[in-house]
Amino acid sequence: MKKVFIYFFIFLLIFFLLPAFLTKRNWEVSAKVPENIDEEKVNEKEVYDYKNYGTIKLLHEATNEVEEVDLDTYLCNVVSAEMPVDFELEALKAQAIVARTYTIYKIQNKKHENADVCDNSSCCQAWISKEDRLARWDEDKRQSNWEKIEKCVNETKEKIITYEGKPINAFFHSNSGGTTELPVNVWGGGSQYPYLQIVETAGEDGYTQYQSEVVLSQDELIEKLKTKYQDITIDFNNNEDLKILEYTDSGRVKTVKFGNHEISGTEVRTLFELKSTNFEIIKEDKNIKFTVKGYGHGVGMSQTGADSLAKQGKNYEEIIKHFYVGVEISEVNSI
Numbered sequence: 001m002k003k004v005f006i007y008f009f010i011f012l013l014i015f016f017l018l019p020a021f022l023t024k025r026n027w028e029v030s031a032k033v034p035e036n037i038d039e040e041k042v043n044e045k046e047v048y049d050y051k052n053y054g055t056i057k058l059l060h061e062a063t064n065e066v067e068e069v070d071l072d073t074y075l076c077n078v079v080s081a082e083m084p085v086d087f088e089l090e091a092l093k094a095q096a097i098v099a100r101t102y103t104i105y106k107i108q109n110k111k112h113e114n115a116d117v118c119d120n121s122s123c124c125q126a127w128i129s130k131e132d133r134l135a136r137w138d139e140d141k142r143q144s145n146w147e148k149i150e151k152c153v154n155e156t157k158e159k160i161i162t163y164e165g166k167p168i169n170a171f172f173h174s175n176s177g178g179t180t181e182l183p184v185n186v187w188g189g190g191s192q193y194p195y196l197q198i199v200e201t202a203g204e205d206g207y208t209q210y211q212s213e214v215v216l217s218q219d220e221l222i223e224k225l226k227t228k229y230q231d232i233t234i235d236f237n238n239n240e241d242l243k244i245l246e247y248t249d250s251g252r253v254k255t256v257k258f259g260n261h262e263i264s265g266t267e268v269r270t271l272f273e274l275k276s277t278n279f280e281i282i283k284e285d286k287n288i289k290f291t292v293k294g295y296g297h298g299v300g301m302s303q304t305g306a307d308s309l310a311k312q313g314k315n316y317e318e319i320i321k322h323f324y325v326g327v328e329i330s331e332v333n334s335i
Contacts, residue, residue, distance in 0.1 A: 048072075048157045051333050053104055058127070059115035066115045075099050075153045076146075080133045081126035082172075083303050085145045088310030091303070092152035094319040097329070098301055099125060101160040101170040104332065108167065161320055162330040163195045170324070175209035176201060176302035177278045177294025180323065185248040186266060186277075186297045196299055197325045198250045203308030209295040210304070212275050221288050224271050225258055234259035236283070244281060252277040252298065300324065 056074055058067045075096055083095045102125060107116045111123070119127035134142045161168050171183070179200050183193055204210055216224070218236055225232045235241045245262065246254040253265030265277035276294040283289075296302075301323040309319045317329050 049333075050158075053107065053332055056103060056107065056117060057115040059112055059118040061118050061120045061123075071100070071103070072153050072157055074127070075103070076149050077127050077129065077133070078103075078125050079153060080130075080146075080149045081121075081128040085137070085148055087303070087307040089148065089152060090310040090314065090316045090319060091306040092148070093156050093316035094301065094306050094310075095172070095303065096153045096156050097159050097161060097316060097320060098170045098172050100156075100332075101162075101167050102172075104160055104335075105167045105169050109169075156316065158331045158333070159329050160332050160335070161324055161327050162335065163324075163327050165330075165335065167335060168195055168324060168327060169193060171196065171297070171300030173294075173296025173298055173300065173302060175204050175207055175276075175295040175304040176298050177210065177276060178202070178204050179250045179278075179298075180300065180302060180305075181248065181250045181252055181277075181298030183299050185250070185252065185254065186299055195324045195327050199323060199325070201302055201305035201308060201322070203311070204294075204302060204304050206308070207304040209275075210293060212292045212295070214272055214274055214290045214292070215284075216272065216288050216290075218286050218288065221272075225261075228267075228271060229258075229261050229263075232259055232261055242281060242283065242288070248277075250278075250298065253279055256281070 050071055053071055055068050056071055058069050058074060059065075060067060078099045079092060079096050082099065083092055085092075087095075103117055106124060110116065112118060117124040119125075121127075130146070134146065137145050161170055180196075180198055182198060183196050218234075222232060222234065225234075241257065241259045243257045244253055244255070245257050248254045248265075253268065256263050256265065256268050263271075265279075268274065269277045269279075272290060274290055275292050276296060276298060278293040278298070280291045281288065282291060301320070305323070306319045309322060314322070320329065321327060
């Protein structure tokens with residue numbers, strides 16, 4: 001009987017206790033960093049020290065509250081609001097760098113008294129909370145979509161666009177209609193941005209943002225013009241009374257004659273809610289049709305143009321240097 005207990009004890013030792021001991025030893029060995037690997041790099045998380053730009057003050061216009069947020073967290077919210085997530089990764093990376101550059105430019109050239117930027121796209125950049133963004137995506141794509149947004153921000157986290165060592169005013173828009181515009185033709189004044197030139201991009205006509213139209217009756221046209229020009233009169237039977245007089249170098253409308261007034265293309269765009277100043281005016285019976293190419297002011301990077309270039313195999317640096325002339329991709333802490 002005594003032998004039976006001895007055999008049973010040996011059985012337990014071999015089949016249970018010894019494997020457990022060896023497993024623990026193996027786990028301890030595998031947990032150690034091999035001698036030929038830098039232990040600091042193994043334990044180091046992908047964290048970049050932005051020094052002066054690690055956090056920003058974000059003004060939420062709806063509540064008038066200012067929130068202090070991590071720069072790259074903020075950029076995830078911006079990129080997810082500004083560019084479709086199904087665009088190419090290299091286009092999204094370009095957008096992340098453009099948005100980071102634009103943000104730091106705004107910090108250095110403050111527009112708001114108590115904040116660096118706001119969440120209004122007509123003033124600064126579009127912004128959407130993560131919760132709201134996720135809610136607008138299909139449930140089965142939420143996680144992968146957000147991971148894609150984080151990837152494009154994290155893989156470009158220290159990068160900005162500079163010209164002569166300083167962050168550029170990184171304007172961007174939805175669709176250039178094939179050709180970008182000079183800032184002087186949009187906002188007037190002297191051109192203080194030598195990196196913002198006219199460039200052409202193939203492939204933008206394949207996007208829904210490329211073409212649109214606005215149709216107004218003659219009476220509707222007059223009523224809209226009267227909101228600004230009370231004395232407006234137009235003889236619709238006279239072709240000289242409704243005519244584009246001048247174009248910019250990029251092919252956009254610079255001046256239009258409406259009867260007894262000559263109006264700038266940018267003002268026409270605003271009055272008639274056109275998507276760009278790249279338009280034609282066509283008379284159809286008692287209606288006036290504006291056929292429009294592109295979407296946005298046309299200055300700087302075209303987002304659909306960036307995606308088109310990415311589909312052609314261009315990386316984010318090539319995309320950025322296509323739209324911003326003579327620039328460099330620099331590290332934030334170098335400025």
